Amino acid sequence: MNRRALFGAAAALPFLPRSSFAQQATITGAGASFPRPLYDRWGASAREAAGVTLNYQSIGSGGGINQITSRTVDFGASDAPLAADQLRERSLMQFPTVMGSVVLSVNLPGLADNALRLTPETIVEIFLGRITRWNDPKLVELNRDIRLPNLPVSVGYRADGSGTTWVWTTYLSRISEEWRNGPGAGTSVRWPVGNGARGNEGVSNIIRNTPGAIGYVENAYAVVNRMVTTQIRNKAGNFIRPEPAAFNATAAAADWSVPNFAADTIDLAGGDVWPITSPTYILLPTNPVADRVEGSRNTMRFFDWAFRNGSDAARRLEYIPLPEAAHNAIRAAWAQSVKDPSGAAIWTPSAG
């Protein structure tokens, strides 16, 4: 009797602190590392404002997909969208939260930020290892006002599987048939030339240490670390600087009405769009089990709050908020596809 009472108290112990925060819900998510700074910021603000505490583990997109497939978290996060059949077999729905851009950074002595102009053709030739010197006539032709040095071109890339690589190689595949049939697009590919390093910081380290280096990094990382970036010619034929106006133009130009929000934002046709921009996605089970229903509802509450109040925070962290129309389409998709075991919609607009 005595012992049993003791056990009872011990078992109740973990629940005691919770009861005092009854209104505070915790949601867990795992996945892409690219949006982590933003989700952390949103999570910190939403604790007070929306009563939701976010526990986000940035274990990488692949890990996020694995975790949400085995239903060990409330939501997964992936930089690359899943295909329709992948979503169906895992019983998941996906929606974008914000967009990010990938930029090229170079290390050439004395080069000003955003001064170097590159075309899709020259970029592909550099990454295929065909342009090997910076004073190559094709580069000189594009940059009459810069004295390009006779330095070897050193390509840097992400060696760890990453959404950034997926976005970058998707862009290269889009602009070059040879790249599409050669290395192709993926979270890691068979690079014809160059050096691999881990993470944005690894690539930026290659660029910083190697005169003549060029590599792709997240725009947010490049801005924070004041890296020298380049202009790139977009589909419309204009040289674009990687700046917020160009990114917002891309977000506005994208078509968000496509199935599963897998909007194509790479190499869009608009006159002032930055060609290498991509949304990052959240994966949510469409049929959460009974004890995950609350987590699913709170996840949608959290992102609904973030869509309404978090755009400024996103901009400050160099992310690109989605247009209002996309937010509304996402809310409609929640109501339509996420159902509890009884078949009722978990999200209703009033619940937010």
Add this chain to the structure above:
Amino acid sequence: MPSRPNWRGTVSTSLSSAPVMGERRRVGETGDLVFAGLCRGAGGFVLLLLGAIIVTLFIGGLPAFRAFGVEFIWGLNWDPVEGREEFGAGVAILGTLVSSILAIIFAVPVAFGIAVFLTELAPPWLRRPIGTAIELLAAIPSIIYGMWGLFVVVPFIQYNIQLAFGEELAALPLVGFLFQSNNFAGTSLFAASLVLGIMILPFIAATMRDVFSQVPPVYKESAYGLGATRWEVMRGVVIPYTRISVAGGIMLGLGRALGETMAVTFVIGNANRIATSLFDPTNTIASVIAMEFPESLSGSLQQSALLAIGFLLFVISFLVLATSRWLLRPRLK
């Protein structure tokens, strides 16, 4: 304890044949039994664990072995792009072996020098501090070596070797191709081998020092008495007397170099291409796994291929140890 039974012997007979010992003896017997059981359990547990790891890796890698057959072992393509996956471990295996062997080549002479200095030349008051410093080198976490390699060794190779006299090296007859590279980022096979060499140095040096100091002084003194110089004593007495243990120390270092992950990943350049030059980037099994495992989808062919190369690394380490044993066998007599 003269009447102590062989622990493998039947305990029950010893119990019944020695009733005089009474309660106290029986307690001791029970303790022995428990102790022997625990030790056997611990020994068996290691075997079981090792077996389980091998089996798990093999089963995980089976889809890749099925898909690519034996060619998986020497195939040079590593293409994780969805829809046209093709995996071959050739480059990673070659990179692992070459970087480890180069590391041994860098480390052994230095380790030998340290060991000789500590056992034969150093004044006694200097032996302890240097010995401790060597042991501390072994205690540095490998990620620290990786960072040091990336921020110190790599730029050093870039500016002070490759840019300073890389072209002269490449122009050397016969061996010039070893230095002929279009890679100027500094992260290379050479950087990886150098960092690995420094990492395994303390293991080899400590083993060598220990075995050199175990050579009976009378042997050495006899040799000195015959008029041998220090070098002749080392070559004619100390090394022949200790070569088995020295080889053991080198193998220990090689084993560590084969599986080293973080430090190598930082400095090897992570390119799935065979390094034809010391300054080319390449890959090792451990660094491929570290880089690609987190993003591989569970159940995908990529993950299976990663588990399969993990299994191959296991086999290589086993082969290295087995070969060393086999090589040393005749001398063990």
